[in-house]
Amino acid sequence: xxxxxxxxxxxxxxxxxxxxxxxxxxxxxxxxxxxxxxxxxxxxxxxxxxxxxxxxxxxxxxxxxxxxxxxxxxxxxxxxxxxxxxxxxxxxxxxxxxxxxxxxxxxxxxxxxxxxxxxxxxxxxxxxxxxxxxxxxxxxxxxxxxxxxxxxxxxxxxxxxxxxxxxxxxxxxxxxxxxxxxxxxxxxxxxxxxxxxxxxxxxxxxxxxxxxxxxxxxxxxxxxxxxxxxxxxxxxxxxxxxxxxxxxxxxxxxxxxxxxxxxxxxxxxxxxxxxxxxxxxxxxxxxxxxxxxxxxxxxxxxxxxxxxxxxxxxxxxxxxxxxxxxxxxxxxxxxxxxxxxxxxxxxxxxxxxxxxxxxxxxxxxxxxxxxxxxxxxxxxxxxxxxxxxxxxxxxxxxxxxxxxxxxxxxxxxxxxxxxxxxxxxxxxxxxxxxxxxxxxxxxxxxxxxxxxxxxxxxxxxxxxxxxxxxxxxxxxxxxxxxxxxxxxxxxxxxxxxxxxxxxxxxxxxxxxxxxxxxxxxxxxxxxxxxxxxxxxxxxxxxxxxxx
Amino acid sequence: xxxxxxxxxxxxxxxxxxxxxxxxxxxxxxxxxxxxxxxxxxxxxxxxxxxxxxxxxxxxxxxxxxxxxxxxxxxxxxxxxxxxxxxxxxxxxxxxxxxxxxxxxxxxxxxxxxxxxxxxxxxxxxxxxxxxxxxxxxxxxxxxxxxxxxxxxxxxxxxxxxxxxxxxxxxxxxxxxxxxxxxxxxxxxxxxxxxxxxxxxxxxxxxxxxxxxxxxxxxxxxxxxxxxxxxxxxxxxxxxxxxxxxxxxxxxxxxxxxxxxxxxxxxxxxxxxxxxxxxxxxxxxxxxxxxxxxxxxxxxxxxxxxxxxxxxxxxxxxxxxxxxxxxxxxxxxxxxxxxxxxxxxxxxxxxxxxxxxxxxxxxxxxxxxxxxxxxxxxxxxxxxxxxxxxxxxxxxxxxxxxxxxxxxxxxxxxxxxxxxxxxxxxxxxxxxxxxxxxxxxxxx
Numbered sequence: 004x005x006x007x008x009x010x011x012x013x014x015x016x017x018x019x020x021x022x023x024x025x026x027x028x029x030x031x032x033x034x035x036x037x038x039x040x041x042x043x044x045x046x047x048x049x050x051x052x053x054x055x056x057x058x059x060x061x062x063x064x065x066x067x068x069x070x071x072x073x074x075x076x077x078x079x080x081x082x083x084x085x086x087x088x089x090x091x092x093x094x095x096x097x098x099x100x101x102x103x104x105x106x107x108x109x110x111x112x113x114x115x116x117x118x119x120x121x122x123x124x125x126x127x128x129x130x131x132x133x134x135x136x137x138x139x140x141x142x143x144x145x146x147x148x149x150x151x152x153x154x155x156x157x158x159x160x161x162x163x164x165x166x167x168x169x170x171x172x173x174x175x176x177x178x179x180x181x182x183x184x185x186x187x188x189x190x191x192x193x194x195x196x197x198x199x200x201x202x203x204x205x206x207x208x209x210x211x212x213x214x215x216x217x218x219x220x221x222x223x224x225x226x227x228x229x230x231x232x233x234x235x236x237x238x239x240x241x242x243x244x245x246x247x248x249x250x251x252x253x254x255x256x257x258x259x260x261x262x263x264x265x266x267x268x269x270x271x272x273x274x275x276x277x278x279x280x281x282x283x284x285x286x287x288x289x290x291x292x293x294x295x296x297x298x299x300x301x302x303x304x305x306x307x308x309x310x311x312x313x314x315x316x317x318x319x320x321x322x323x324x325x326x327x328x329x330x331x332x333x334x335x336x337x338x339x340x341x342x343x344x345x346x347x348x349x350x351x352x353x354x355x356x357x358x359x360x361x362x363x364x365x366x367x368x369x370x371x372x373x374x375x376x377x378x379x380x381x382x383x384x385x386x387x388x389x390x391x392x393x394x395x396x397x398x399x400x401x402x403x404x405x406x407x408x409x410x411x412x413x414x415x416x417x418x419x420x421x422x423x424x425x426x427x428x429x430x431x432x433x434x435x436x437x438x439x440x441x442x443x444x445x446x447x448x449x450x451x452x453x454x455x456x457x458x459x460x461x462x463x464x465x466x467x468x469x470x471x472x473x474x475x476x477x478x479x480x481x482x483x484x485x486x487x488x489x490x491x492x493x494x495x496x497x498x499x500x501x502x503x504x505x506x507x508x509x510x511x512x513x514x515x516x517x518x519x520x521x522x523x524x525x526x527x528x529x530x531x532x533x534x535x536x537x538x539x540x541x542x543x544x545x546x547x548x549x550x
Numbered sequence: 551x552x553x554x555x556x557x558x559x560x561x562x563x564x565x566x567x568x569x570x571x572x573x574x575x576x577x578x579x580x581x582x583x584x585x586x587x588x589x590x591x592x593x594x595x596x597x598x599x600x601x602x603x604x605x606x607x608x609x610x611x612x613x614x615x616x617x618x619x620x621x622x623x624x625x626x627x628x629x630x631x632x633x634x635x636x637x638x639x640x641x642x643x644x645x646x647x648x649x650x651x652x653x654x655x656x657x658x659x660x661x662x663x664x665x666x667x668x669x670x671x672x673x674x675x676x677x678x679x680x681x682x683x684x685x686x687x688x689x690x691x692x693x694x695x696x697x698x699x700x701x702x703x704x705x706x707x708x709x710x711x712x713x714x715x716x717x718x719x720x721x722x723x724x725x726x727x728x729x730x731x732x733x734x735x736x737x738x739x740x741x742x743x744x745x746x747x748x749x750x751x752x753x754x755x756x757x758x759x760x761x762x763x764x765x766x767x768x769x770x771x772x773x774x775x776x777x778x779x780x781x782x783x784x785x786x787x788x789x790x791x792x793x794x795x796x797x798x799x800x801x802x803x804x805x806x807x808x809x810x811x812x813x814x815x816x817x818x819x820x821x822x823x824x825x826x827x828x829x830x831x832x833x834x835x836x837x838x839x840x841x842x843x844x845x846x847x848x849x850x851x852x853x854x855x856x857x858x859x860x861x862x863x864x865x866x867x868x869x870x871x872x873x874x875x876x877x878x879x880x881x882x883x884x885x886x887x888x889x890x891x892x893x894x895x896x897x898x899x900x901x902x903x904x905x906x907x908x909x910x911x912x913x914x915x916x917x918x919x920x921x922x923x924x925x926x927x928x929x930x931x932x933x934x935x936x937x938x939x940x941x942x943x944x945x946x947x948x949x950x951x952x953x954x955x956x957x958x959x960x961x962x963x964x965x966x967x968x969x970x971x972x973x974x975x976x977x978x979x980x981x982x983x984x985x986x987x988x989x990x991x992x993x994x
Contacts, residue, residue, distance in 0.1 A: 105597075107596060108599065109600055110601075111621055128597050132597050135679070137593050166641075187804065223804050227810075227812035228810065228812070229810055230803070234804075325692065325728070326694070328590055328694035328735075329694035329725065335992070335993070455913060457911070459992075460909055460926055461994065463991055463993050464924065464943075488922075490989050492992070521586070521696040521698075543988060545920055545947065546918075547915065547952065549919070549951045
């Protein structure tokens, strides 16, 4: 991957929380983070140097990304602050087409001379590699947008919130967890700000200010006598919002089956930490699952990851075409299935939409990293595969004229390529709450929050765990289960989807660090759904004894 | 700034330390030149060359620590980064787990730098890729591969007189070859400090052979099988043990090395007595740095000896609290093997499954270190000492601890790369019984 980046944040085992640092991130003080390094007119002047240099060297297309990438992590465990880290990474990435071949070079020397040299290097790489090229790169057209800008619509900039306030919030959450029986608790607040300036030889100059926020914790309960331990991670979601996500408004709290509290557009970390310790204790005492077929009721904080792996990845066109064959893999959704116009990916009620504009989502931006205005489009309609996710140099292979606008690079220093948009399961059309859904299930398991995950390189066979598992007997929650994982084939699984709750239950969750590419890059992406039911899924028991 | 020599690095670090007004100051300096070529569908898809340098300054007042970093190296910037780290230290809360910086240490010289790799030219990179592409094209198969090389150095110094320097080179190569109809797939991976050892043609030939031979895969029932795992498959399972050797996790009861009753498994036999795992920065086939990032010497350490857990790794804080030597975690690991080749292991197998590669490895239960994942790019059925036919891929659910208790045989050690972490190891192919395949996958 390094999907390790992803598991460290999203799966987080039982160990200490690992933090992802981009290779060129360095730490800076907070005051400095809030001052722009260059204004847009200075960036335009610098970008024009690259555009003119590349043109004079024979490039047929050039784009320039001047980027400043800021992160802040506040990490604590129990009563201790482990770290307060501000990182900044600033530089320029230049991509050209010369002799019909891509070339890319990047530098942290954002000066006229540095940009000129970097451009020369990008053109030289393109020309050198053109001897391997069999078909010249063809870019789908995109309008010239002139000078435009876009900002994540945040209410509170997390970088402006005093560090002291964040530390107090986390230590307060830790204290609540410990009071309620946690043995250990690790917590963190993770903030991201991408200040991206894009310019292309096609006349677009795009300035964007993108924010993402993620509070998270892991509560461990250890029974030293029996040697058992269990982890309950936070019911928060990483979001494309500002610090207002931590307001924990009453209207965003959801009383869910199993007497648990879930969160929608804002999050109460202190309340959730207390609940986490109580639930981890119940989890240890839970009943070990009897393997077999169950009807699964999957809550949005869990289902997002199943969507991500089994729908988001196989509908990426670069995977279908073989560009990721050596690493992330290919896809079972081959072109012939799409061309047939009747490949039944899921049941009739299954509709998936890809979206780069959804407010509050991690993938939401105004324009992608190759200057295409973002939009939403259908992937699966009434259960049938109708489209893929594709960018400018591949969309033509689908006979489509316009890129989907899902090109992304994690940093100025990495080349941009096709990355997953927010891919979401549309809510059910008939009125249905999770309680009503569960009341019709005879033998089932209600699963909350994502846990262990693994899927094959063509996205057929998957296995997912979770964080909390509730047994459903004759329409009622009958206590907690443990040692649960389900295995299925993607197409069979989505065809077994018989009910989806309505719009009232629709929520987003997602991942900060989805890995793809060599060298691996991270992408942040959200997935929405309402609670959904899947009939007759194979559940295995994962309990083992090692001595 | 390019790669600094030991003297140049020492002079720069001395200058940085001369600006310090804190109780303690420590400075880490790194620099890297890396380049890569990525290809797919028998054509180059992306290629990049990136240079970077970074200076990290840690200043401490009592137990208050501030860290700041910069990648500009003029005098004004160097003084600015020291002042900035001192300001952050003054603002930081006290960390009760802060441990004073180390004094001067003695380090052995390392063998991680190979001049031929540092001198790699764009022409050589392109020839290595061309050789790989030619093999696939000749076989009318489709190649996707990745070649990267890296030359770098790291240095550190502190106000107590510690100084450390290391320079290293590395090259990693991986190749997936698929048949044109997509029904067969093969893989190979190689990693070396010395690029002259890299034979992309030979590795691509192995991947191509596996692709062609795996095209008519049959489905066999999931269940428990005797399995021969090639070193690339062994790496992704065993590294979960290597990553999990931390004493504090075990002492706190939240590790597979913790035990009922509040103790740990240190000193206990946990796996088959033929299992010996150690790390050695001076091993000629897997040289690593002779010091860790916080200045502790990296020495030869036995982690599992005759199946017994011999050592845990410690942070300096936890070691001080426990009154033991602060042994840093392994940087690369070595498992002792036997004398048999992979072919000999196959020849001695009545019924079994040969696994080229395992993929998408995830923890299922940290308590038992139960992992799940899938076979990929060349899975074959063995009967009466011979590969009989290719089989469809499986999902497995298995703990490497249980697996090492079911050991049948160890083959000859070779250097390999983990596809999950990119870390290089010296590992044998291993044969184990009762390896748990829990379902079939249609993936090729």
